[in-house]
């Protein structure tokens with residue numbers, strides 16, 4: 001299959017909308033590859049800290065974005081994320097790294113450095129791409145675009161439950177504030193802001209279980225004959 005013929009399904013939306021979990025479940029169900037683009041921005045933020053870059057060193061972060069060696073382990077390997085051969089799966093999942101990611105993600109040079117890297121994830125039989133600008137910028141010709149949302153309260157609650165599982169110290173009010181800050185920054189930045197693509201199907205997951213949200217995406221794909 002030529003690369004242009006390989007189908008891409010995009011799932012964009014704000015943090016806590018469930019798009020990460022839904023994307024992973026959809027990819028698993030249909031046997032497609034998965035791109036967790038947020039992880040790449042988180043890796044740039046982490047690499048910047050490890051290289052002791054100044055927080056406002058745009059060029060330094062862009063260089064790291066282009067050069068960092070990244071590997072996403074397979075499902076069998078436990079879906080680990082490796083940076084320069086080291087397991088950083090847990091290190092990039094903190095809310096601090098989410099904030100750092102959102103800061104470096106506002107810089108056009110960093111986004112440009114990651115553009116080709118993200119497109120290189122397209123592989124037969126298909127790719128499910130999870131992020132903020134998958135349908136608008138990275139894969140504008142995707143065969144199916146989804147914009148997943150949920151109320152701000154529900155999203156904060158989900159993030160809280162996720163972080164609580166990993167240990168004590170999470171505070172719902174602090175998380176609500178941080179998520180609101182991150183949403184505002186992601187939606188208002190000049191380059192690739194978080195907006196639904198004009199041709200995206202919107203799914204509000206506030207009152208949906210993960211299974212129900214997955215089912216909606218599967219059904220939309222079926223209607224387009226992407227899978228059986």
Ligand code: C5P
Nearest residue numbers: 015037038039041101102105131132133
């Ligand atoms: O999805 P996740 O929470 O891992 O993303 C972390 C941050 O990375 C987001 O808040 C956003 O600023 C940035 N991001 C982005 N474009 C993407 C994916 C993530 O700007 N495609």
